[in-house]
Amino acid sequence: AQSVTQLDSHVSVSEGTPVLLRCNYSSSYSPSLFWYVQHPNKGLQLLLKYTSAATLVKGINGFEAEFKKSETSFHLTKPSAHMSDAAEYFCVVSPSNQAGTALIFGKGTTLSVSS
Amino acid sequence: EPEVTQTPSHQVTQMGQEVILRCVPISNHLYFYWYRQILGQKVEFLVSFYNNEISEKSEIFDDQFSVERPDGSNFTLKIRSTKLEDSAMYFCASSPTGAGQYFGPGTRLTVT
Numbered sequence: 707a708q709s710v711t712q713l714d715s716h717v718s719v720s721e722g723t724p725v726l727l728r729c730n731y732s733s734s735y736s737p738s739l740f741w742y743v744q745h746p747n748k749g750l751q752l753l754l755k756y757t758s759a760a761t762l763v764k765g766i767n768g769f770e771a772e773f774k775k776s777e778t779s780f781h782l783t784k785p786s787a788h789m790s791d792a793a794e795y796f797c798v799v800s801p802s803n804q805a806g807t808a809l810i811f812g813k814g815t816t817l818s819v820s821s
Numbered sequence: 822e823p824e825v826t827q828t829p830s831h832q833v834t835q836m837g838q839e840v841i842l843r844c845v846p847i848s849n850h851l852y853f854y855w856y857r858q859i860l861g862q863k864v865e866f867l868v869s870f871y872n873n874e875i876s877e878k879s880e881i882f883d884d885q886f887s888v889e890r891p892d893g894s895n896f897t898l899k900i901r902s903t904k905l906e907d908s909a910m911y912f913c914a915s916s917p918t919g920a921g922q923y924f925g926p927g928t929r930l931t932v933t
Contacts, residue, residue: 740921749825750864750912750924796864805852805916806876808866 708733710799712812720820725769725784727815729797732778739780740798740809741771750796756780767791792819823847825925827913833931834903842898842928844913852876853896854914854922855888864912870896903932 713728731737741753754765761773771782780797797812826845834840846853855867868878870888887899896915900907910929914922 742924747926749827749926750914752921752923755921805918806869806871808854808869808877808879809856809864809922810866811864813863 708735708737708799708801708810710797710810710812712795712797712815714815715813716816716818718818718820719787721789722786725782725787725791725817727782727795727797727817729780729782729812730778731780731797731799733799733801735801738800738802739771739773740800741765741769741780741782742796742798742811744794744796744814746793753782753795787817787819789819789821792817825913825915825923827911827925827928829928830926831929831931833933836905836932837902839899839901840903840930842900842911842913842930844896844898844925845894846896846913846915847923848894850915850917850923852916852918852922853888853890854916855898856912856914856924857881857909858912858927859906859909867898900930903930905932908932 739756742750853870916922
């Protein structure tokens with residue numbers, strides 16, 4: 707069975723400092739992995755996705771994530787946080803890269819950014 | 822940029838009533854989905870829909886729920902005889918042929 711664990715429920719950083727949001731997955735297949743972001747009163751926005759191509763994936767707004775099979779991790783990073791990055795972030799796994807497959811969500815990490 | 826839209830943004834209903842949540846997926850997408858998020862819990866998959874039929878559903882998606890694509894643009898989720906525990910944020914999503922689903926802003930359903 708597939709599952710996702712987000713290791714921190716809340717991360718606080720100062721503006722201009724690096725961001726690290728941690729995610730570990732469990733999958734018996736070669737999974738597809740995603741990061742979604744949810745700003746207050748907004749929908750879930752796709753930040754980036756890994757589908758068995760390059761292990762370092764670049765997404766929108768300067769975010770990137772590295773797929774490490776040996777560590778079963780897919781951590782999200784950004785070199786320099788911006789106030790507008792404050793939001794809820796979800797690590798998501800899918801057992802395949804085919805459309806129509808259910809996504810399995812982590813519990814989410816709330817990112818706070820202070821000035 | 823095309824977006825998934827959902828109406829209403831907030832629906833309040835009494836226990837036992839039927840509700841219909843509406844979604845307009847991105848126009849050239851072929852796969853459609855419903856998820857829900859009960860307050861304080863994970864986002865959970867309900868159902869996926871392709872070529873006018875359900876392609877996958879979760880244990881949550883029992884006979885109380887149904888989905889329909891009544892025309893070329895709308896995708897609806899009907900919940901019959903609502904219960905208090907159906908209160909949640911319901912998200913619609915759509916995808917093209919590849920991986921990556923695009924979500925709408927959600928409908929907050931409150932059952933009183």
